[in-house]
Amino acid sequence: MNDGLDIPGLDALYTPGPFAHRGGIACYEEWWVKHGDWLEECGYTLRSRYKPGWQPSWNPDKDFYPDFEDGQVAVSGSIMDAVRSSDGANLVFKKVPMGPGVHEVEVNRLLSSPPLASDPANHSAPLLGVLEVPDEPGQQLIVMPQLRPYYDPNFDTIGEAIAFFHQIIEGLQFMHKHHIAHRDCTNENIALDPSGMYPESFNPNPTKLDMRRDLKGKAKYYTRTQRPPRYLFIDFGLSRVYPPELGPPIDIASRGGDKSAPEHVDTDIPCNPFPTDVYYLGNVIRQNFILEYHGFSFMRPLVDDMVAQDPEKRPQMDEVATRFKAIRASVSWWKRRSRMVRRDEAILNGWYHSALHWYRRLGYILTRKPAIPDA
Numbered sequence: 001m002n003d004g005l006d007i008p009g010l011d012a013l014y015t016p017g018p019f020a021h022r023g024g025i026a027c028y029e030e031w032w033v034k035h036g037d038w039l040e041e042c043g044y045t046l047r048s049r050y051k052p053g054w055q056p057s058w059n060p061d062k063d064f065y066p067d068f069e070d071g072q073v074a075v076s077g078s079i080m081d082a083v084r085s086s087d088g089a090n091l092v093f094k095k096v097p098m099g100p101g102v103h104e105v106e107v108n109r110l111l112s113s114p115p116l117a118s119d120p121a122n123h124s125a126p127l128l129g130v131l132e133v134p135d136e137p138g139q140q141l142i143v144m145p146q147l148r149p150y151y152d153p154n155f156d157t158i159g160e161a162i163a164f165f166h167q168i169i170e171g172l173q174f175m176h177k178h179h180i181a182h183r184d185c186t187n188e189n190i191a192l193d194p195s196g197m198y199p200e201s202f203n204p205n206p207t208k209l210d211m212r213r214d215l216k217g218k219a220k221y222y223t224r225t226q227r228p229p230r231y232l233f234i235d236f237g238l239s240r241v242y243p244p245e246l247g248p249p250i251d252i253a254s255r256g257g258d259k260s261a262p263e264h265v266d267t268d269i270p271c272n273p274f275p276t277d278v279y280y281l282g283n284v285i286r287q288n289f290i291l292e293y294h295g296f297s298f299m300r301p302l303v304d305d306m307v308a309q310d311p312e313k314r315p316q317m318d319e320v321a322t323r324f325k326a327i328r329a330s331v332s333w334w335k336r337r338s339r340m341v342r343r344d345e346a347i348l349n350g351w352y353h354s355a356l357h358w359y360r361r362l363g364y365i366l367t368r369k370p371a372i373p374d375a
Contacts, residue, residue, distance in 0.1 A: 023056060023065030025049070028077030035133065042131060044082045044091065044143075047072070069214050072205040081146060081204035090146040090201050090213075091128065096237075098138045105130055105142060107180060107236040116178065123171025125191060125232040146201070147191035150231050151288065152209055153221065156357070158295055159336035159371040160224040162328055165285060165299070166374065167231040169324050172281055173317040175233070181249065181273035183238040184256030185280045187288060191234045196227040225364055228373035240273065249273060258283055262309045275311035278320065282306025294341045298327055328372070336371035337361055 025033060032050045039046060048054060049070040058068045065071035074080060078095040096104050105127075110116065112127040129143035155161050168190060175182055182189075194202065202219035203211040212219050238256055242249035250270045253263050261279045263271045282303045290296045290303060302323050308314050315323070339357040341350065364371075 022060055023058070023068070023071040023073065025054075026073055029074050031077060032074070032080050038134065039082065039093075039131075040085075043085045044093075045085055046080065046082050066208075067215065069203075072203070072208065075206055090204070092144045092146050092204075093131075093141045094144065096140055096142050098132075098140055103240055104237045105140065107239040107241060108142060110178075110180070110241065111175075111236075119174065121170050121174040123167050123174065123230065123232050124236075125234045144234070145193070145195075146204060147232065147234065148194045148198075148202075148209060149188070150190045150192045151187075152192075153223075155340045156223055156360070157225065157336065157340060157371070158331070158338045160373060161289055161296070161340065162331065162336065162372050163224070163228060163374050164231055165324065166328065166372075168233075168281060168284070169317070169321050171231070171233055172277060173321045176274055176277070176317045179242050179244055179249075181240055181242060181251075182233060182236065182277055182280075183240065183254040183273050184235060184258075185233055185277055185284075186257035187284050188257050189233060189235045190284065191232050193230045193232055194221075197221050197224070197229050223360070225360075225369050225373045228375040230375045242273075263311055271311065274316070275314045278306050278314045278317060279308075279311070281320075282314075292342060294343060295335065295338060298331055298335075302327060333371055337364075 029050065032046060033052070033054075036046050036050045036052070047070060049056075049072075054070070056065070056068070057070050058065055080093045082091050082093055083089070084091055096102065098105075108124075108127040109130075111122060111124040116122055117126065125144055125147060127142060128145065131141040131143065133139040133141065150164065155164070168185075172182065172185060198219055198221045200220055201213050202209055202221075203213050203215060208215065210218055238254045240249075240251065242251075249272055251273050252268070253261070253271055253276065254273065255264060258280050260283065261276050263269075263276055282305075285296075285299055286303050286307060290300055302315075302320065305313070305315055306320060339354060345353075
């Protein structure tokens with residue numbers, strides 16, 4: 001299993017269980033070691049730990065392996081970061097099975113093909129390629145850009161959050177316009193394109209996102225106001241296209257990341273997936289902004305309607321977009337520039353963060369940065 005590795009204490013580095021200890025290759029990482037050469041031929045390079053003959057750069061007997069770049073253990077066997085050899089772009093692979101009932105690649109391709117791909121209202125993560133695994137019929141890899149959770153780093157101003165609301169509402173409206181229901185547009189499936197905010201990239205390990213790729217210091221980044229990002233929907237594993245000529249879309253309720261939708265009480269009863277999408281998006285705003293921070297009462301009437309118990313009473317995304325446009329226009333300049341304040345923030349922390357915020361705010365005003373930083 002570890003041919004070519006001849007260093008003291010190596011046996012302790014490989015763990016054939018679900019988790020790796022002391023930084024060794026976990027069993028779910030072995031697939032990537034096996035297919036590293038094939039991916040290299042396809043023009044993609046994995047990290048050094050997945051190369052044949054890899055020798056850890058740390059001393060297993062005394063060093064703390066998470067401090068080393070090649071000690072970063074994959075958190076999932078189906079997701080892997082890589083670098084495109086032609087231009088050094090940071091990418092991500094995702095294993096996706098082929099077969100009946102699997103629509104992820106189909107939906108990804110539709111959203112990433114002309115004319116949809118060039119529409120600025122399209123906020124879906126682009127599909128950069130699909131690789132069919134040569135020795136495993138029915139297994140394929142989709143290639144995606146490296147993204148970050150939309151909430152990392154923290155939002156600074158109310159205006160930054162308004163820009164986020166605008167993009168995710170626009171993006172879901174776009175999908176619904178083209179008869180696509182995401183069916184899992186929940187908190188973990190909305191991402192941030194970091195290319196502008198993080199010009200020198202960052203470490204792909206979810207626990208090290210604030211670090212440089214080589215772990216030698218903090219990753220340099222700009223605020224959302226300085227370099228406005230695009231927000232993108234990801235993970236179309238539950239998504240479906242519902243051609244209008246087939247009649248009203250009815251499907252079994254999907255149980256993705258958010259299981260609080262009322263229609264999930266009985267998942268055996270088919271329902272229209274589009275109002276459920278509206279619920280998911282409203283719940284993202286409710287749970288992560290209205291209930292988490294002060295200052296978002298202006299969004300409550302719209303969000304309350306989006307998360308209505310009765311799916312039939314929820315507004316369609318065209319109405320959501322129209323109402324949000326009016327709400328956005330009504331928010332004062334001062335409110336837009338205001339700091340995001342958590343409801344549980346300690347008073348002393350608040351004073352400290354307010355002082356820093358005022359310093360940044362004056363800089364934004366002097367440099368004429370918009371209070372709502374649209375990408």
